[in-house]
Amino acid sequence: xxxxxxEKRPPPSKIEALIYSKISVAFALFVSGVILKxxxxxxxxxxxxxxxxxxxxxxxxxETIVKSIPLALCGVGLTVAYRAKIWNIGAEGQLLLGxxxxxGVALFTGDLPPxxxxxxxxxxxxxxxxxxxAIPAFLKAFFNVNEVIVTTMMNYIAIELVRYxxxxxxxxxxxxxxxxxxxxxxxxxxxxxxGTRIHIATLILAxxxxxxxxxxxxxxxxxxxxxxxxxxxxxxxYAGISYVKVVLLSMIISGGLAGLAGTGEIAGIHYRLRYPExxxxxxxxxxxxxxxxxxxxxxxxxxxxxxxxxLLVGGYVMKMMLGLPVAMVNIFNGATLLSVLLxxxxxxxxxxxxxxxxxxx
Amino acid sequence: xxxxxxLSHFISGENKLSLNLNQHSHQAIRNEEYVVEMRGIVKxxxxxxxxxxxxxxxxxxxxxxxxxxxxAGKTTLMNILYGIYMPDEGExxxxxxxxxxxxxxxxxxxxxxxxxxxFMLVETLxxxxxxAMGLKTSFLNPAEEVKLKVKDVMEKYGLKVNLDAKVWQLSxxxxxxxxxxxxxxxxxxILILDEPTSVLTPGEVRELFKxxxxxxxxxxSIVFVTHKLKEVMEISDRVTVLRKGKVVxxxxxxxxxxxxxxxxxxxxxxxxxxxxxxxxxxxxxxKVEKLNVLGDRGQLAVKDVxxxxxxxxxxxxxxxxxxxxxxxxxxxxxxxxxxxGKIYIGGVDVTNSGPSSVIKLGVAFIPExxxxxxxxxxxxxxxxxxxxxxxxxxxxxxxxxxxAIEGYAKKLIEEYKIATPSEKALAKLLSGGNIQRLILARExxxxxxxxxxxxxxxxxxxxSTEYVRRLLLKRRSEGVAILLISEDxxxxxxxxxxxxxxxEGRIVGELPCEKADIETLGLMMSGAYERR
Numbered sequence: 001x002x003x004x005x006x007e008k009r010p011p012p013s014k015i016e017a018l019i020y021s022k023i024s025v026a027f028a029l030f031v032s033g034v035i036l037k038x039x040x041x042x043x044x045x046x047x048x049x050x051x052x053x054x055x056x057x058x059x060x061x062x063e064t065i066v067k068s069i070p071l072a073l074c075g076v077g078l079t080v081a082y083r084a085k086i087w088n089i090g091a092e093g094q095l096l097l098g099x100x101x102x103x104g105v106a107l108f109t110g111d112l113p114p115x116x117x118x119x120x121x122x123x124x125x126x127x128x129x130x131x132x133x134a135i136p137a138f139l140k141a142f143f144n145v146n147e148v149i150v151t152t153m154m155n156y157i158a159i160e161l162v163r164y165x166x167x168x169x170x171x172x173x174x175x176x177x178x179x180x181x182x183x184x185x186x187x188x189x190x191x192x193x194x195g196t197r198i199h200i201a202t203l204i205l206a207x208x209x210x211x212x213x214x215x216x217x218x219x220x221x222x223x224x225x226x227x228x229x230x231x232x233x234x235x236x237x238y239a240g241i242s243y244v245k246v247v248l249l250s251m252i253i254s255g256g257l258a259g260l261a262g263t264g265e266i267a268g269i270h271y272r273l274r275y276p277e278x279x280x281x282x283x284x285x286x287x288x289x290x291x292x293x294x295x296x297x298x299x300x301x302x303x304x305x306x307x308x309x310x311l312l313v314g315g316y317v318m319k320m321m322l323g324l325p326v327a328m329v330n331i332f333n334g335a336t337l338l339s340v341l342l343x344x345x346x347x348x349x350x351x352x353x354x355x356x357x358x359x360x361x
Numbered sequence: 362x363x364x365x366x367x368l369s370h371f372i373s374g375e376n377k378l379s380l381n382l383n384q385h386s387h388q389a390i391r392n393e394e395y396v397v398e399m400r401g402i403v404k405x406x407x408x409x410x411x412x413x414x415x416x417x418x419x420x421x422x423x424x425x426x427x428x429x430x431x432x433a434g435k436t437t438l439m440n441i442l443y444g445i446y447m448p449d450e451g452e453x454x455x456x457x458x459x460x461x462x463x464x465x466x467x468x469x470x471x472x473x474x475x476x477x478x479x480f481m482l483v484e485t486l487x488x489x490x491x492x493a494m495g496l497k498t499s500f501l502n503p504a505e506e507v508k509l510k511v512k513d514v515m516e517k518y519g520l521k522v523n524l525d526a527k528v529w530q531l532s533x534x535x536x537x538x539x540x541x542x543x544x545x546x547x548x549x550x551i552l553i554l555d556e557p558t559s560v561l562t563p564g565e566v567r568e569l570f571k572x573x574x575x576x577x578x579x580x581x582s583i584v585f586v587t588h589k590l591k592e593v594m595e596i597s598d599r600v601t602v603l604r605k606g607k608v609v610x611x612x613x614x615x616x617x618x619x620x621x622x623x624x625x626x627x628x629x630x631x632x633x634x635x636x637x638x639x640x641x642x643x644x645x646x647x648k649v650e651k652l653n654v655l656g657d658r659g660q661l662a663v664k665d666v667x668x669x670x671x672x673x674x675x676x677x678x679x680x681x682x683x684x685x686x687x688x689x690x691x692x693x694x695x696x697x698x699x700x701x702g703k704i705y706i707g708g709v710d711v712t713n714s715g716p717s718s719v720i721k722l723g724v725a726f727i728p729e730x731x732x733x734x735x736x737x738x739x740x741x742x743x744x745x746x747x748x749x750x751x752x753x754x755x756x757x758x759x760x761x762x763x764x765a766i767e768g769y770a771k772k773l774i775e776e777y778k779i780a781t782p783s784e785k786a787l788a789k790l791l792s793g794g795n796i797q798r799l800i801l802a803r804e805x806x807x808x809x810x811x812x813x814x815x816x817x818x819x820x821x822x823x824x825s826t827e828y829v830r831r832l833l834l835k836r837r838s839e840g841v842a843i844l845l846i847s848e849d850x851x852x853x854x855x856x857x858x859x860x861x862x863x864x865e866g867r868i869v870g871e872l873p874c875e876k877a878d879i880e881t882l883g884l885m886m887s888g889a890y891e892r893r
Binding site for chain 2: 219220221222223224227231232234235237238239240241242
């Protein structure tokens with residue numbers, strides 16, 4: 001008889017945690033490899049090509065960074081909400097709201113110099129994302145409405161809002177009727193590292209926000225309140241911590257950072273509002289995995305967002321160079337999420353296999 | 362007409378059991394006098410050794426007390442016997458045969474039943490339905506079938522419960538009875554009771570003891586886990602004393618006394634009587650006027666309660682749990698809305714003004730539910746400043762000062778003897794008793810004006826209890842107003858200056874300490890006083 005028993009284990013050291021995450025990634029690669037094999041592609045060859053084009057060449061690396069910027073911003077924001085145990089599923093919608101606000105500012109504020117226009121776009125993007133996050137927070141704090149449902153549904157409202165704008169009032173006058181807005185003025189476009197599409201301002205914002213949020217969570221009184229409220233809501237109430245404040249502020253930060261990501265995508269990549277799925281490709285959803293894979297540590301989010309940025313680029317490579325369907329990327333993401341969960345289990349529990357032996361004495 | 366169904370009918374897998382035992386039949390048969398013999402049991406948790414080569418022998422038909430302080434390893438040992446943990450070393454013999462108990466299911470098959478401190482009942486189901494769970498019954502309407510059987514058992518042992526009542530409607534004492542019934546229905550010959558009296562009123566304790574004796578005389582063997590010396594003396598035939606995971610004494614109860622047991626258990630002499638010096642009374646620090654508060658189900662849980670507590674005074678409220686005490690203190694602490702009435706702290710009206718303003722006025726609150734008082738995933742140091750992190754020097758308006766926080770924590774850890782690897786360790790790694798110390802350290806250390814202490818020594822061992830009571834008396838002599846809520850009448854009597862009794866949401870009477878005794882208070886707690 002074989003019995004599987006889970007026993008609580010001591011909290012892992014940092015090195016152990018790192019080793020387990022590596023194992024879980026290897027496991028995900030293995031699972032995806034089996035699927036590739038079944039599909040008729042040699043996984044080793046495929047991984048080689050993917051690795052070269054993702055991490056092994058300058059254009060590959062730069063594209064990976066481009067994709068990881070919005071992931072990092074959304075991911076860092078989500079760590080704040082998740083630390084407070086507020087399940088924000090709405091980063092995608094908050095990002096799109098940021099994109100809308102940034103486009104609006106760029107198109108309709110007249111001739112402003114770049115040093116005014118760009119900060120104004122980021123401010124508007126942050127404010128719009130924060131507002132989109134504050135609505136479910138408000139409903140949760142005052143009416144105890146489940147934030148998972150509200151944030152999820154508000155993604156669809158945001159998506160449809162973008163569609164409405166590009167088909168309706170904001171449809172470009174110089175775009176021959178295509179459902180896109182006019183291009184934003186040059187003053188609104190972000191400066192890129194030469195030869196790449198890496199928009200410097202957003203990259204700096206992503207790194208800065210990760211450090212600032214880390215300090216916010218670990219070193220400030222508000223971070224303390226977030227951790228108490230997330231760790232034990234009863235104790236937060238008992239200690240006189242305002243739950244309304246924690247919910248509202250953490251969702252404002254979370255949504256605002258996603259809004260910055262949306263601004264970056266408009267001002268750094270697309271230069272106009274277009275189909276929602278072209279602007280975001282699900283960054284706000286992938287960021288959920290990014291945040292959890294980083295164990296809700298905003299500094300580690302930089303690392304995990306690079307990893308998922310790489311996966312996204314890898315998806316292109318698979319599509320373009322290996323002729324594989326887009327679904328493979330989803331399989332990659334899915335397999336990784338599963339192994340993260342497994343890894344999490346391994347970090348918390350000792351798995352004991354017991355095989356019963358008959359005692360013969 | 363009642364159909365008689367043999368008890369064994371309900372015990373699933375009994376046949377399998379006999380097969381298992383045959384496997385070991387070639388083992389040397391051990392002394393038949395003992396129904397359970399645990400030999401050389403060792404259990405380690407990480408670096409901590411919870412049971413260090415423990416021997417434990419249970420005779421047939423005896424009530425055996427397992428005595429020890431918190432963390433002495435009593436519950437661990439019994440969890441091993443019940444199959445919740447596997448021992449790292451050691452052997453267990455049941456009825457003289459070597460057995461391996463891998464899960465509670467194995468234990469139940471061997472006739473071992475356990476009643477935990479926290480009940481494992483489904484609140485929304487009826488008593489009969491709860492009893493039917495885990496028994497082999499017919500597919501349709503199992504509760505009816507169980508009822509017939511259970512009635513016999515209830516009559517035999519004098520355990521009376523209304524089988525049709527929903528569990529949530531019952532008192533704690535009744536819930537415990539269901540747990541005992543459940544164990545017996547599953548065929549338990551050996552019954553383990555883990556701190557059974559900690560949740561009961563004095564009257565319920567007497568009831569419990571009565572049917573424990575009856576069960577013992579019917580040949581059931583009972584392990585009574587406790588840290589209360591009085592109960593050991595009152596109920597047990599033999600006693601095994603554990604200290605720090607080791608057996609320090611096994612003796613017949615009739616040949617020992619409380620002082621010897623206390624010394625064995627704690628490892629030093631213990632003072633039972635506390636000296637209560639007269640203290641100077643000041644103005645009322647806490648005043649409650651005609652307070653009405655709703656309970657969780659929307660019923661009126663506190664009805665027209667008025668009292669005042671002066672500085673330098675301990676005001677005790679006795680009463681069976683669930684008579685409005687929890688709602689009352691939560692209202693005072695600002696955690697629960699007041700329907701009508703007023704609460705004043707130091708003369709300031711704080712009615713419905715929220716917990717933070719109450720905290721600012723210097724109210725310390727030791728909550729009934731320890732889970733409310735700490736954050737498991739934060740460090741001991743952070744938990745110790747849970748209510749003070751906004752104050753200098755622990756933070757300026759925005760940034761926390763971890764040097765100050767950790768320095769302060771180190772001081773409290775030493776002063777209150779909190780056993781923790783370091784101030785940076787997560788609070789969830791502490792044992793229950795040490796979490797209690799952490800909460801007490803935080804609440805009792807600061808210059809508060811009012812202390813609300815709900816069961817402050819609940820679950821603490823003799824040594825710590827003595828310490829906490831001394832501390833409360835010290836704060837009293839410093840002029841702090843203390844509201845003490847406890848079900849432990851000894852505690853209320855030894856600490857309070859005035860004693861009130863709560864019954865069904867009302868204060869049914871108030872006595873100065875000198876005029877109060879256990880009998881009167883017990884009568885008032887049962888509601889008889891009011892009706893008289």
